[in-house]
Amino acid sequence: MTEGSATSLSEGRKARSKAYASIAAVVLMAVAAWWFDPDWLYGWLKVLHVVAVISWMVGLFYLPRLFVYHADAVAGGEPAATFVVMEQRLVKVIMNPAMMVSWVVGLWLAWSGFGFLGIWLWIKIAAVVGLTVFHIFLSRSARRFAAGENSMTARQWRMANEIPTVLMIVVVIMVIIKPFG
Numbered sequence: 001m002t003e004g005s006a007t008s009l010s011e012g013r014k015a016r017s018k019a020y021a022s023i024a025a026v027v028l029m030a031v032a033a034w035w036f037d038p039d040w041l042y043g044w045l046k047v048l049h050v051v052a053v054i055s056w057m058v059g060l061f062y063l064p065r066l067f068v069y070h071a072d073a074v075a076g077g078e079p080a081a082t083f084v085v086m087e088q089r090l091v092k093v094i095m096n097p098a099m100m101v102s103w104v105v106g107l108w109l110a111w112s113g114f115g116f117l118g119i120w121l122w123i124k125i126a127a128v129v130g131l132t133v134f135h136i137f138l139s140r141s142a143r144r145f146a147a148g149e150n151s152m153t154a155r156q157w158r159m160a161n162e163i164p165t166v167l168m169i170v171v172v173i174m175v176i177i178k179p180f181g
């Protein structure tokens with residue numbers, strides 16, 4: 001792993017600082033917008049919500065895919081070490097911040113637009129809790145892979161990919177169709 005290459009430690013730290021600076025800027029703008037409460041606020045926060053949700057879902061789908069290849073890589077080899085860097089970076093730089101923004105902005109939309117009322121909303125929140133549990137399971141698995149302690153086969157990881165797919169379909173049906181009132 002060469003210093004300055006896409007997988008080096010210093011590049012990882014730079015990417016993380018950039019991500020956190022962007023989050024800080026977004027939070028500042030959100031606080032200012034909330035203070036002045038203009039008409040466009042709801043629509044633009046929904047835009048932010050969907051962007052965060054897409055980024056989070058990319059990670060929830062891609063990380064188990066990386067685990068499929070990683071599970072078959074020779075322990076201690078160079079490909080395995082590269083997978084560790086890719087996995088850790090995906091969790092820390094993309095998935096954790098995206099999950100936090102999805103939750104915070106989603107809860108704000110639910111309060112401001114619906115006063116937390118609606119069966120569809122609570123089914124959606126339950127499905128998002130499921131996605132969050134899956135996220136925690138994946139990030140712990142990434143740590144286990146880094147320590148060389150993965151105990152699942154490539155086939156099992158391939159099957160694990162179905163979990164976020166089903167939960168995402170439930171979430172999208174609830175928020176777009178809004179069944180059950």
Ligand code: HEM
Nearest residue numbers: 049050053102103106107109110113125128168171175176
């Ligand atoms: C607990 C976390 C979440 C809460 C409380 C929440 C809540 C909400 C609320 C209240 C809206 C606005 C609905 C409207 O204006 O009609 C919304 C929009 C949306 N949410 Fe979430 N959400 C959360 C997480 C997610 C996740 C994880 C996904 C995707 C997997 C998602 C996908 C969407 C989409 C696609 C929209 C736009 C729907 C539309 O405008 O028709 N949300 N969310």
